[in-house]
Amino acid sequence: MxxxxxxxxxxxxxxxxxxxxxxxxxxxxxxxxxxxxxxxxxxxxxxxxxxxxxxxxxxxxxxxxxxxxxxxxxxxxxxxxxxxxxxxxxxxxxxxxxxxxxxxxxxxxxxxxxxxxxxxxxxxxxxGVVVTARAPGRCPEPGPGPEVRQRLSTLTEREREILVLIVDGLSNREVGSRLFISPDTVKEHVSRILAKLEVASRIEAAVAAVRAELGQ
Missing domain, CATH: 3.40.50.2300 (Response regulator)
Incomplete structure (x- = not known):
């Protein structure tokens, strides 16, 4: 066996x-x-x-x-x-x-x-996505490069709105309630956001947005 x-x-x-x-x-x-x-x-x-x-x-x-x-x-x-x-x-x-x-x-x-x-x-x-300066044997993570900002610039206005809410920690259902769209529609937008940013998760997308100071 x-x-x-x-x-x-x-x-x-x-x-x-x-x-x-x-x-x-x-x-x-x-x-x-x-x-x-x-x-x-x-x-x-x-x-x-x-x-x-x-x-x-x-x-x-x-x-x-x-x-x-x-x-x-x-x-x-x-x-x-x-x-x-x-x-x-x-x-x-x-x-x-x-x-x-x-x-x-x-x-x-x-x-x-x-x-x-x-x-x-x-x-x-x-x-571990964020590398801290105090962690032994590690170096601080550099700021967002031009390629990250370029990817962010490809997002539509709606996708940028959703990404800002993801950074705030809202779930798909909460994002949908805030923007008056269905959770399934939010899910589709999130999938496109991840593809455009070339990241694998909402957390990585949030990190990219924060580091590029999205909405500032």
């Missing part, structure tokens, strides 16, 4: 949400649970995050600084990075902030676009 090899099912990346706001913790808990591409390791207050990270060993940690600067951030990040398998660290800041302690985080995310957009950005970070 021939041996049947079963490929292991990939496990979702895990994330810890650290915030002193119970409302923020609850909002992200619901959003991560609904997203499906990330698994929630747990939520906690800011000063509990180092101990919880050591216990839960997540792939990512989101530190909520949207209500103001976090006290003792460098020391806390050093504690988070001390295990053998340190997590990626994302810092959530208020919209409009121009100077943050970016050197302490792998990604800095603005809170103004909502939990869905932040979770989508975390999925991109976890996927």
């Amino acid at each position: 021939a041996e049947v090899l079963v490929a292991p099912i990939p496990q979702p990346h895990t994330v810890v949400i650290a915030s002193d706001s119970p409302f923020t913790r609850r909002d992200f808990e619901r959003t991560v649970t609904a997203a499906g591409d990330l698994a929630l390791a747990g939520t906690c207050r800011w000063r509990e995050v180092a101990d919880r990270t050591a216990r839960w060993r997540p792939d990512l940690v989101l530190l909520d600084a949207s209500a103001g600067p976090l006290p003792e951030l460098p020391d806390m990040v050093a504690r988070l990075r001390s295990p053998n398998r340190p997590p990626l660290i994302a810092l959530l800041v208020p919209p409009g902030v121009t100077r943050v302690d970016a050197e302490y985080a792998d990604a800095v995310l603005a809170s103004g676009r909502g939990a869905h957009a932040v979770v989508r950005a975390l999925e991109v970070l976890a996927s």
